[in-house]
Amino acid sequence: MLLQIWLPAAIVALIAALIAAIFILNRRSPPQQQQPLRAYTPGEQEILNQLAYIRDRLEKFIPPYGRVGYIPSNAAELAQLLGFHYVKIGQEEYGNLPEINGIEQYLDLDLDEAQLKIKDKYIYIIKKNDKRLVAVGDTYLDYLTIKFLEDFLSYL
Known part of the structure; x- marks a missing residue:
């Protein structure tokens, strides 16, 4: 009878220990940051800056009703x-x-x-x-x- 009580309790304790170990191991590993494929050249950076400037100007120029498209x-x-x-x-x-x-x-x-x-x-x-x-x-x-x-x- 003692074996019938200890065996399920040992199995439950073993499963709980495995789950706790998984959580602890996941916490310790730092998240990997994605590295950019390559750095942009100065010319590419200038083009991206100009595109961002044009996008900002267009958003200010086109009123909200025009963006929705309802006239x-x-x-x-x-x-x-x-x-x-x-x-x-x-x-x-x-x-x-x-x-x-x-x-x-x-x-x-x-x-x-x-x-x-x-x-x-x-x-x-x-x-x-x-x-x-x-x-x-x-x-x-x-x-x-x-x-x-x-x-x-x-x-x-």
């Missing part, structure tokens, strides 16, 4: 994207003008770019080449979004 295809999509109540691109109109006295006089201004605030509404007028965009909404648009609207006119 609305019409006035309705543009109005939904930016929360406009009224959008007019050329002869295409979407939405209704807010009821503000004299708002029509501002919509007919011949400007290349304008951002007006009448009461609590913002009016955006952007003209690029022969295309003209007029938008009315509640939200103030930042510089990048205004540039997006200019680019939007280029893609139409």
